Amino acid sequence: MYIMIVNPVAGNGKAMSLFRRIQKEPLYKKENCRSFLTEETGHAERLALQVTKIHHESLKGIIVLGGDGTLHEVVNGIINYSETPVCFIPAGSGNDFARGMSLKKRGLKLFRSYVRNPKKSKVYLANYSLNNRKKHGRRTFMNSIGFGLDGVVVAAANQQKYRSWTKRLHITKLTYPLALLRSISKAQPIQFELSLDGKQMNIHKAMMVTITNHPYYGGGMKIAPKANINSKGLSILVVKPISKKKLLAMFISVFFGLHTKMKEVEEWKASSVHISSGQPLPFQVDGQNGSCCDCSIKKAETSTTFYLD
Numbered sequence: 001m002y003i004m005i006v007n008p009v010a011g012n013g014k015a016m017s018l019f020r021r022i023q024k025e026p027l028y029k030k031e032n033c034r035s036f037l038t039e040e041t042g043h044a045e046r047l048a049l050q051v052t053k054i055h056h057e058s059l060k061g062i063i064v065l066g067g068d069g070t071l072h073e074v075v076n077g078i079i080n081y082s083e084t085p086v087c088f089i090p091a092g093s094g095n096d097f098a099r100g101m102s103l104k105k106r107g108l109k110l111f112r113s114y115v116r117n118p119k120k121s122k123v124y125l126a127n128y129s130l131n132n133r134k135k136h137g138r139r140t141f142m143n144s145i146g147f148g149l150d151g152v153v154v155a156a157a158n159q160q161k162y163r164s165w166t167k168r169l170h171i172t173k174l175t176y177p178l179a180l181l182r183s184i185s186k187a188q189p190i191q192f193e194l195s196l197d198g199k200q201m202n203i204h205k206a207m208m209v210t211i212t213n214h215p216y217y218g219g220g221m222k223i224a225p226k227a228n229i230n231s232k233g234l235s236i237l238v239v240k241p242i243s244k245k246k247l248l249a250m251f252i253s254v255f256f257g258l259h260t261k262m263k264e265v266e267e268w269k270a271s272s273v274h275i276s277s278g279q280p281l282p283f284q285v286d287g288q289n290g291s292c293c294d295c296s297i298k299k300a301e302t303s304t305t306f307y308l309d
């Protein structure tokens with residue numbers, strides 16, 4: 001049996017229309033697929049936990065049909081059932097995880113490929129805990145966690161009014177780049193303490209600090225060119241204090257992979273990162289925004305099982 005978790009609003013309704021086509025596919029019945037539609041933020045996480053608890057012995061996989069936000073919830077729902085295979089059919093507006101995993105197929109073809117010819121892959125994602133775990137416990141991210149400007153941009157991009165505007169104009173793919181343009185004029189450096197693999201770094205001020213599992217970000221920007229999902233370490237990208245003009249130039253050069261040549265941009269590798277600050281740091285994790293004073297990040301020691309195409 002396969003359980004499908006579908007976010008009907010992902011990708012401006014793209015996920016729902018794909019789901020209707022998948023339901024008509026003979027393999028859907030043959031493989032005994034059952035589906036659940038998410039109703040609100042956090043629902044995919046609860047559903048993933050419940051179905052895995054109940055069906056983990058007969059479950060061939062959880063098929064996630066939605067964007068990276070839905071996948072983030074599912075991966076966290078099954079955090080204690082890492083053997084449960086996750087089959088991701090990207091249908092969001094950004095789809096950075098599919099790029100990072102080099103998934104070539106999409107839509108119905110990808111569904112057929114998962115159920116006809118499942119190829120498992122164990123992927124080591126990353127764990128993070130905020131504010132000494134007091135509130136949220138250990139969680140996992142698949143794409144990236146970023147502090148400073150990164151968090152400010154995602155907060156702007158997630159505003160309901162802004163989302164409806166990009167949806168109405170059919171430019172949801174440009175959600176992140178446009179939010180970035182809006183946020184640059186207000187961009188301020190953040191102050192922090194940073195340690196990589198337990199070593200205190202001599203850098204205390206930056207526009208943003210982003211830790212990634214793979215290169216892609218904001219709907220296809222290659223922010224950390226050296227990152228690789230199969231690598232044992234995480235990529236840490238730091239953008240030091242920089243003028244607004246240069247910041248804009250930097251984000252244009254991201255599309256050509258040239259930003260890491262700028263002297264204000266540094267990219268390191270580490271398997272554990274700790275960042276703290278005396279002031280609340282705006283952050284984003286896999287496209288969800290918040291604020292924290294302290295965060296520990298570590299390459300995961302247990303793998304998550306994904307199907308490949």
Ligand SMILES: Nc1ncnc2c1ncn2[C@@H]1O[C@H](COP(=O)(O)OP(=O)(O)OP(=O)(O)O)[C@@H](O)[C@H]1O
Binds near residue numbers: 009012067071094
């Ligand atoms: N029925 C629903 N109505 C409104 N929001 C929902 C519903 N179900 C889930 N959500 C929320 O929708 C948000 C966006 O989902 P998701 O990330 O899957 O799609 P996306 O934003 O289009 O894609 P991407 O993250 O790749 O840009 C998530 O925060 C999720 O929790």
